[in-house]
Amino acid sequence: MTVLPLTIAVLVAGGVYLLLQPGLVRIVFGITLLSHAANLILLAAGVSAWRGEPLHEGPGVADPLPMAFVLTAIVITLAVTVLMLALARLGGNDDTYVMPDTEPRPEDDHERGTGETEERPA
Amino acid sequence: MSAVLPFLVAVPLLAAAVGVVLPGRVVRPLSVVVPLLTAAAGVWLLVEHRTGDPVVVQQVGGFVPGVAIPMVSDTLAAVMITVTGFTSAVVLAFAWLSGEARLRFLPSLALMLVAGVNGALLTGDLFNLFVFIEVMLLPSYALIAMTGTWRRLGIGRLFVVVNLVTSTILLIGVGLVYGVAGSVNMAVLAGADHDDPRYRLAVATVLLALSVKAGLVPFHSWLPRAYPATSAPVMALFSALHTKVAIYALFRVVSVVLGGFSDWVWLALALVLVTMLVGGYGSLGERVVRRNLSWQMVAGVGYILLGLAIGTRLGLASGLFYMLHHILVMGSLLLGAAAIEHVYRSGEFTRLSGLMRREPFLAIVMALAMLSLVGFPPSSGFFAKVGVVRAAAGLDDPQRAIVMGVVIVASVGSLLSMVRLWRHTFWGPPLEEMPSAGKEDHPCASEVEPGTRAPQRFVVPAAVLLAASLVLFVAPGLVFSITEQAADGLLDLSAYVEAVTAP
Numbered sequence: 001m002t003v004l005p006l007t008i009a010v011l012v013a014g015g016v017y018l019l020l021q022p023g024l025v026r027i028v029f030g031i032t033l034l035s036h037a038a039n040l041i042l043l044a045a046g047v048s049a050w051r052g053e054p055l056h057e058g059p060g061v062a063d064p065l066p067m068a069f070v071l072t073a074i075v076i077t078l079a080v081t082v083l084m085l086a087l088a089r090l091g092g093n094d095d096t097y098v099m100p101d102t103e104p105r106p107e108d109d110h111e112r113g114t115g116e117t118e119e120r121p122a
Numbered sequence: 123m124s125a126v127l128p129f130l131v132a133v134p135l136l137a138a139a140v141g142v143v144l145p146g147r148v149v150r151p152l153s154v155v156v157p158l159l160t161a162a163a164g165v166w167l168l169v170e171h172r173t174g175d176p177v178v179v180q181q182v183g184g185f186v187p188g189v190a191i192p193m194v195s196d197t198l199a200a201v202m203i204t205v206t207g208f209t210s211a212v213v214l215a216f217a218w219l220s221g222e223a224r225l226r227f228l229p230s231l232a233l234m235l236v237a238g239v240n241g242a243l244l245t246g247d248l249f250n251l252f253v254f255i256e257v258m259l260l261p262s263y264a265l266i267a268m269t270g271t272w273r274r275l276g277i278g279r280l281f282v283v284v285n286l287v288t289s290t291i292l293l294i295g296v297g298l299v300y301g302v303a304g305s306v307n308m309a310v311l312a313g314a315d316h317d318d319p320r321y322r323l324a325v326a327t328v329l330l331a332l333s334v335k336a337g338l339v340p341f342h343s344w345l346p347r348a349y350p351a352t353s354a355p356v357m358a359l360f361s362a363l364h365t366k367v368a369i370y371a372l373f374r375v376v377s378v379v380l381g382g383f384s385d386w387v388w389l390a391l392a393l394v395l396v397t398m399l400v401g402g403y404g405s406l407g408e409r410v411v412r413r414n415l416s417w418q419m420v421a422g423v424g425y426i427l428l429g430l431a432i433g434t435r436l437g438l439a440s441g442l443f444y445m446l447h448h449i450l451v452m453g454s455l456l457l458g459a460a461a462i463e464h465v466y467r468s469g470e471f472t473r474l475s476g477l478m479r480r481e482p483f484l485a486i487v488m489a490l491a492m493l494s495l496v497g498f499p500p501s502s503g504f505f506a507k508v509g510v511v512r513a514a515a516g517l518d519d520p521q522r523a524i525v526m527g528v529v530i531v532a533s534v535g536s537l538l539s540m541v542r543l544w545r546h547t548f549w550g551p552p553l554e555e556m557p558s559a560g561k562e563d564h565p566c567a568s569e570v571e572p573g574t575r576a577p578q579r580f581v582v583p584a585a586v587l588l589a590a591s592l593v594l595f596v597a598p599g600l601v602f603s604i605t606e607q608a609a610d611g612l613l614d615l616s617a618y619v620e621a622v623t624a625p
């Protein structure tokens with residue numbers, strides 16, 4: 001029974017480490033790891049503890065609700081991961097420390113004064 | 123009656139889907155009409171809750187209660203649907219009139235956002251709350267990325283990462299709640315063992331995630347950075363919908379799922395008081411109109427949640443009243459800022475000046491909205507703040523003095539911020555050169571043409587929202603009676619639980 005918590009712990013630790021990196025692609029990987037951890041937590045939350053499978057009565061059947069949760073969560077994460085990879089690809093670099101709004105570019109259509117520039121921490 | 127609830131989600135979602143293929147001249151009016159329809163449905167539900175059933179439930183899919191996905195409307199949900207629907211309609215009307223909605227897919231994405239908001243307001247199930255918050259966030263990621271150019275994409279990264287990590291924490295919290303209590307149905311959770319430390323820890327995880335989404339200090343720092351980077355109408359939409367839905371969910375979860383803060387009232391009070399102070403004084407360092415306003419959004423979160431932290435009937439009712447006031451007034455201010463930016467192409471204090479004489483109508487609207495934000499009559503802010511302070515007067519002695527003192531000190535901060543905003547943009551010498559002059563992307567038009575004025579159609583949406591705020595000032599009794607009814611629904615859960623769990 002210690003395998004599941006240990007797996008979750010490793011996934012969360014790896015996910016948090018990657019989240020703290022500057023590049024958006026690494027952050028995407030970090031979020032993916034975190035969402036895997038969340039899915040495992042959902043499964044750990046009660047495979048057969050609370051209710052059985054609704055159509056078939058008998059021993060050894062699993063609770064359908066956590067599985068429905070996990071399925072929904074996987075789909076949502078997939079969609080957002082694709083979007084984030086697109087965001088990482090756009091705009092020159094994928095660095096999240098240097099916001100692209102630091103230098104106005106010629107192709108900027110609406111200059112609306114987002115103000116001061118920020119320097120990358122050394 | 124209850125059959126209308128799924129349509130509040132389905133109709134905007136369907137309109138969004140249809141809007142992708144329809145030509146723009148059809149979609150733009152559609153994006154105004156559909157939120158108005160949901161607002162009308164909200165009014166209808168409000169009347170029903172006042173005269174008939176206090177709680178209307180639809181068990182979607184026809185499963186037995188407990189397994190079915192319930193959609194629940196009570197006074198709180200209905201009043202939120204009305205106000206958010208109305209505000210979205212006005213903001214989208216501005217986007218239409220100002221030409222911003224000419225961006226392909228913007229009306230569709232906004233409608234999808236409205237669908238997610240209505241779903242999050244109506245759901246009676248924690249997991250579906252997560253799902254609908256995601257439905258709400260997905261179009262927002264696109265809206266943030268599309269209404270700007272490359273510079274907004276950087277902010278889009280920040281916004282997506284913050285919200286996605288928060289959503290994951292919310293999902294983990296929901297999983298933990300299910301693990302402890304065996305259900306994610308809020309009506310069932312209302313009867314769970316609220317003193318079980320494991321349960322309280324699980325709900326605390328959910329509350330943590332919702333606090334980040336609401337922009338409560340110390341989780342606020344993403345909000346003043348992310349929101350001003352989008353275009354002004356989109357920021358107005360986000361301000362009316364995003365943080366407010368998270369605040370609504372906090373009200374719901376704390377009251378129904380957790381049964382009040384009990385021993386942790388001091389922590390809740392401390393957080394909201396710090397939020398008010400940080401938000402109130404945070405604006406003072408900003409030199410751009412909408413950045414200035416974004417800190418006042420943070421301050422507003424503090425005042426609204428103060429009502430929840432106090433937790434009495436009066437506290438909840440005035441917190442909700444403050445939320446309605448804040449949605450309308452913030453929308454009005456942001457649309458005013460949007461009008462300035464559309465005409466003068468800048469929102470920077472150093473470039474704007476003397477707008478009071480050029481734009482008398484806009485100046486009146488903005489002045490009244492600023493007074494309302496700080497809490498002066500004649501608009502809703504006055505009664506909102508009176509309500510919050512009256513609720514604070516019901517606390518015990520050391521806390522009462524601290525809370526009322528902090529409310530006053532924080533309001534002075536908001537006042538100073540608004541004075542600063544007014545002095546730099548509306549006062550001062552008349553504009554001589556266009557604020558956008560000398561910028562790379564607007565090399566021409568350095569002289570201010572004598573005819574440069576904000577057209578009426580840019581200012582009217584802001585005036586409409588302000589007028590709604592004035593209605594709240596003229597008829598506070600009516601609105602307070604509605605929010606008091608909503609507060610009763612949060613304090614006495616018997617009708618809610620009975621309606622949701624009845625077979």
